[in-house]
Amino acid sequence: MPSDIVQPPNPDERFCSRCGQPLGLREEGGRLRPACPGCGHIVFGRFSVGVGGLIIRRSRILLVQRAHDPGRGRWTLPGGYVEEDEAPHDAIVREVLEETALTVVPRALLALRHAQNAREQNLYLVFSLALRGPPSALRPDGREIADARWVRPDEVASLGAVGSISKWVIERLARRPGGFRIIPATQQPPPVLTHRWTALYAAPSSRTHHRTPLFRQKE
Ligand SMILES: [Zn+2]
Numbered sequence: 310m311p312s313d314i315v316q317p318p319n320p321d322e323r324f325c326s327r328c329g330q331p332l333g334l335r336e337e338g339g340r341l342r343p344a345c346p347g348c349g350h351i352v353f354g355r356f357s358v359g360v361g362g363l364i365i366r367r368s369r370i371l372l373v374q375r376a377h378d379p380g381r382g383r384w385t386l387p388g389g390y391v392e393e394d395e396a397p398h399d400a401i402v403r404e405v406l407e408e409t410a411l412t413v414v415p416r417a418l419l420a421l422r423h424a425q426n427a428r429e430q431n432l433y434l435v436f437s438l439a440l441r442g443p444p445s446a447l448r449p450d451g452r453e454i455a456d457a458r459w460v461r462p463d464e465v466a467s468l469g470a471v472g473s474i475s476k477w478v479i480e481r482l483a484r485r486p487g488g489f490r491i492i493p494a495t496q497q498p499p500p501v502l503t504h505r506w507t508a509l510y511a512a513p514s515s516r517t518h519h520r521t522p523l524f525r526q527k528e
Contacts, residue, residue, distance in 0.1 A: 325350055355429035360401040361388035362438045363478060363486060364413060369459035370479055371447075372468070373408055376455040384465075385472035386435065386479075389453070396508035397434045398491050405438065408454045412442030417488030418510040422474055435478050437486040487513065 325345035335344035391400040398415040489510040
């Protein structure tokens with residue numbers, strides 16, 4: 310039975326990205342989706358993954374000022390987009406280095422926000438980061454960001470335009486940054502056939518986290 314639910318058409322995606330034929334529509338998973346009659350490729354939607362980093366030093370948080378639109382002049386946590394061939398926690402380390410010249414290591418995943426945009430969905434992951442190099446290395450790159458500052462949480466409001474999710478993270482999470490652990494590759498389940506590699510983040514497994522276990526274990 311054909312579905313009457315049609316995946317929202319994407320004007321950027323009229324031709325198959327694999328073989329170049331014009332896309333048709335095909336039912337898959339209860340929806341009519343753009344699909345290639347030639348090679349069978351199905352378009353499940355467009356996604357992007359962004360990352361942000363919370364770095365706290367002496368009760369101050371690193372904020373950067375965007376140099377370009379959208380949001381030119383706005384202060385945010387440092388960050389950017391995940392490349393197609395990198396893990397999110399590697400992407401934030403790279404972005405912080407590129408934007409500020411600071412060397413950091415990822416500690417935990419603090420928050421995830423899923424946003425629906427006009428032409429894609431975006432998943433934004435916020436990591437807590439630890440400074441590894443000297444703080445004096447801080448140099449705004451002058452391209453992506455115009456300025457960078459260590460700011461006390463109570464000074465954030467006086468900066469002017471501050472990204473709403475950055476502000477939310479600072480207000481809600483900066484005082485108690487717990488978060489999901491970054492699971493080393495050796496402790497992850499083996500990747501399935503289509504995975505080249507995986508990144509895995511998991512809630513802390515401490516006894517204090519849940520009052521009652523999800524599954525009762527045999528004594
Ligand atoms: Zn095709």
